[in-house]
Amino acid sequence: MIAFVGAGSGAADLITVRGQRYLEEADLIVYAGSLVNPALLDVKKETCEVYNSALMTLEEVLDVMVRAEKEGKKVVRLHTGDPCLYGAIREQMDALDAQGIAYEYCPGVSSFCGAAAALDAEYTLPGISQSVVITRMAGRTPVPERESIRSFAAHQATMVIFLSTGMLPRLQEELIAGGYPKDTPAAIVYKATWPDEKVCRCMVESLAETAKRENITKTALIVVGRALDGEYDRSKLYNPSFTTEFRQASEGGRENG
Missing domain, CATH: 3.40.1010.10 (Tetrapyrrole methylase, N-terminal domain)
Incomplete structure (x- = not known):
């Protein structure tokens, strides 16, 4: 076997x-x-x-x-x-x-999960993003044009970008050209969950500058999106005003919800 x-x-x-x-x-x-x-x-x-x-x-x-x-x-x-x-x-x-x-x-635990843990992040925050785009820049391995960074950026969903640390100047250009505002929160997570893990928070417009300053050239994930901000809507699942299959909304919760 x-x-x-x-x-x-x-x-x-x-x-x-x-x-x-x-x-x-x-x-x-x-x-x-x-x-x-x-x-x-x-x-x-x-x-x-x-x-x-x-x-x-x-x-x-x-x-x-x-x-x-x-x-x-x-x-x-x-x-x-x-x-x-x-x-x-x-x-x-x-x-x-x-x-x-x-x-x-x-199956195993993907590094994009490890990066979320390193960032103390939830990629799918209510009212901010309910989708995660996992992709990469085109390099020696091509990417279909319909899956370009620029086309995905138009959605402004949370994006986790693999295998692209060596192309950050072009990556940030494509992210901005596609629709992410320059001040969109971003992070470079080097060797997530390894002993020498490093987390560098920045904005989309400073991705390349941050990587250069920190001397990060490979073995890193790029995370982009407002999910890295502190603002979001409260989840409905645990809201007292919300009825689920397992729990009825409370009277007080209905009044406050």
Whole structure:
């Protein structure tokens, strides 16, 4: 059996219980060494083989995993965060499907969740934003034109931007051109939940300047939106004037609501 496992957002203890069990039982681990916290490998067996996929091609990764699986070994493909986001996981699963090799998928805590924790933020504040756009700038990997930063910015929803720290001057231009006011709150979250995590709050117009000042060039998420402000509407769910499936609105609450 091959298990694709999300490593979590950075801190070694933010992997899921199931994911840690897979690591403990693995005979072979292929991990994304450029992004995954190596401390996660501390739980592996002494006899476990370990490969760093940062130094490998897709074909080499598949060859290692398939060989081990055919030898009856338990294999873990350890991806950063949750591999559903920019994990290049589909091509691996398709290749295994073509060979009739079974696999499982263990989700992980994405770094965009880790960034929210670092910011003490709720991305979906009532009256401010009820949507989260997870996207990236076009670079060597293209982005469909219909999904450009500029087109998403027109909605002024909360936006979490991956893989774009090295393109901040152009990113802030696109955000502003798309519709975010220059003074829209923003943040650069470097290595969310890692021991050396750094949070830099700024505005959209100062993203590039902030990153330059803090010497942040990679391994960071960009968060943009009024959800980073302090103003929002009270949620209805816990409002005494609001009836739910489990609770009737109180008389006093109706008067005050």
